[in-house]
Amino acid sequence: MSETEVVAAPRPLLLPHGAPxxxxxxxxxxLGHLNHGSFGAVPVVAQERQSALRAEMERAPVVWFPALPERIAAARVELAAFLGAEPGDLALVPNASAGAGVVYAALTRRRGGEIVVTDHGYGAVTMGAERLARRWGGRVRTAHVPLGAGEEEAYEAVVAELGEATDLVVVDQVTSATARLLPVARIGREARRRGIPLLVDGAHAPALLAAPLDGVTCDFWIGNLHKWACAPRGTAALVARGPLRDRLHPLIDSWGAAEPYPDRFDQQGTVDATAYLAAPAAIDFVERTxxxxxxxxxxxxxxxxxxxxxxxxxxxxxxxxxxxxxxxxxxxxxxxxxxxxxxxxxxxxxxxxxxxxxxxxxxxxxxxxxxxxxxxxxxxxxxxxxxxxxxxxxxxxxxxxxxxxxxxxxxxxxxxxxxxxx
The missing domain is CATH 3.90.1150.10 (Aspartate Aminotransferase, domain 1)
Incomplete structure (x- = not known):
């Protein structure tokens, strides 16, 4: 990095009353906090909203839980609008890895049981793909994408690993370890042309990218709202389009299991879903401020x-x-x-x-x-x-x-x- 290319320090953002x-x-x-990307940070207004929701839950749990699916469905509408998704395509899950687990549990081997990933993939999601490949009796093929590769080189590196035996492609939209975009839109179009399902790991994409789903052709997309969007931790979106989404079921079977996708994800027994309900408060806070x-x-x-x-x-x-x-x-x-x-x-x-x-x-x-x-x-x-x-x-x-x-x-x-x- 050249010290002669000076990047001016931006003026710090302030709250409406002038405080930092x-x-x-x-x-x-x-502590210094220079790692928002790993676990996020929740604004106080969203913490307070979640605390109020938890207090409501604890005051009358027998009233709370039967009414919860309707409230989660309403939150999905708000969160889908923020992401640019259709509410009927979006289910809420605890994190992107849980969303990947839902997808892995739903798919069956159709060809040779091969799964294509990249060497920039998030470790937990890649390990899930490896476990699925073992269950299928197949294998994982890893596309090497040089750190400095542009769109064309990255696209060609992934497509080169696709073949007649490929049953699934898993590609990060924003890579966690290397902080780069991958051309998921182009990869998605080619995967669709070949009839290969694509899972896009967009864990970092919500709020970091203005419209993470625009132009992206994929069967499944997962994104954490508790990172850049600052929602309470344990809030992520699973967006599924096309016929394969009817196979998706939450990791916990509950009384909503017979409902269609995504409604069956709205009922998870006694799971504390207050993070889902408080997520819009975090998003709205940044937008209003x-x-x-x-x-x-x-x-x-x-x-x-x-x-x-x-x-x-x-x-x-x-x-x-x-x-x-x-x-x-x-x-x-x-x-x-x-x-x-x-x-x-x-x-x-x-x-x-x-x-x-x-x-x-x-x-x-x-x-x-x-x-x-x-x-x-x-x-x-x-x-x-x-x-x-x-x-x-x-x-x-x-x-x-x-x-x-x-x-x-x-x-x-x-x-x-x-x-x-x-």
Whole structure:
């Protein structure tokens, strides 16, 4: 990253009464919060709405649960409008991985039992695909998509793995570890032409993308509303179109099992569904306060600024590696997310990256995301409206030097024996 290409720091967003945006969240001010993309953050107004709903549930559970399916159906209408989906196509599930599990449980082998994924796939969803392939007596084929691949190269890499034995394609819309878009619309059209079902993992897409379903041809799409849309955790959408959706059933059978899709997902016994009902409050809060278009523009500008500030600090470290601090060459980059290369020795694999995440939180009091791709470690920045330029400047000033020391120590450490982790 060139230090001469200065990205201006965007003016922090404020609440209507002039307070910083972060005052609308309950995040611990003693911690830095630079990793909205992993688990999201719920504004206080949505927390309060969920608490009120839980209190209502506990006051009269025998009244609450029989009436719950109708209330969930009403929430689906609001959430479908936000996503640009038809309410009759959308079911609510706890998270994107649960949605993938619903799909995997519904499908049967029709050809050779092969499932095509990419090497950018989310681990839990890919593991589910591997389990399904074993059940089918088939196998998973992994398309390698270079980090810097543009739309055409990424599309060709996936399509090259399709064949007569392919029974399912699973592709991320926004990749979790590598913060890039994949051309799911083009892949979807080709999969439909070949008669192959497509599951689009759009876990990060709701609110990060203005219209995540526009132009996307797929049989199934899953997206977490508790990430960028800031809904209470445990809120995700499963959108299903076409005849295969009639096979979909919730992971818990309840008295609504005989209902058509998606109504049968609205009744799940004693599951606490208050997150579903409170989700519109979070979405409406951002829209009323700043507007989602303004919020997305701010997040994108802030991610640019943060990547430059932190990248420049990494680049100034002595003996950190020639590419330390470089903004990753990501084909089809994602708004609001950036990858900055770590010094050599850090984040060499997923376990190493996860350990780094935990150590930084514990010792440096910053919640940050560290990822690995092709043996290279990255800091993944994901900005939201409550973040400010000062958050990234603090990380550059206080955390980057320590990470440099840890990297030097990691490079001096002897390699772990074969078959053993460090």
């Amino acid at each position: 945006a972060a005052h609308a969240w309950s995040l611990d001010p003693a 700043w507007g989602w278009d303004t919020a997305r523009a701010y997040m994108d500008g802030l991610a640019d600024h943060g990547a430059q500030v932190i990248g420049a600090a990494f680049a100034r470290l002595a003996d950190a590696g020639t590419d330390a601090g470089a903004l990753a060459d990501v084909g089809m980059p994602v708004p609001g997310m950036r990858l900055v290369r770590l010094p050599d020795g850090l984040g060499r694999d997923r376990l190493d990256a996860d350990g780094l995440r935990d150590r930084v939180a514990r010792e440096l009091a910053v919640e940050a995301a560290f990822t690995s791709f092709d043996g290279i470690g990255y800091l993944r920045l994901s900005a939201h409206v409550y973040n400010t330029p000062a958050d990234y400047e603090h990380f550059a000033r206080t955390c980057v030097p320590v990470l440099g020391e840890w990297a030097r120590a990691a490079r001096r450490a002897p390699a772990a024996p074969p078959g053993r982790s460090k």
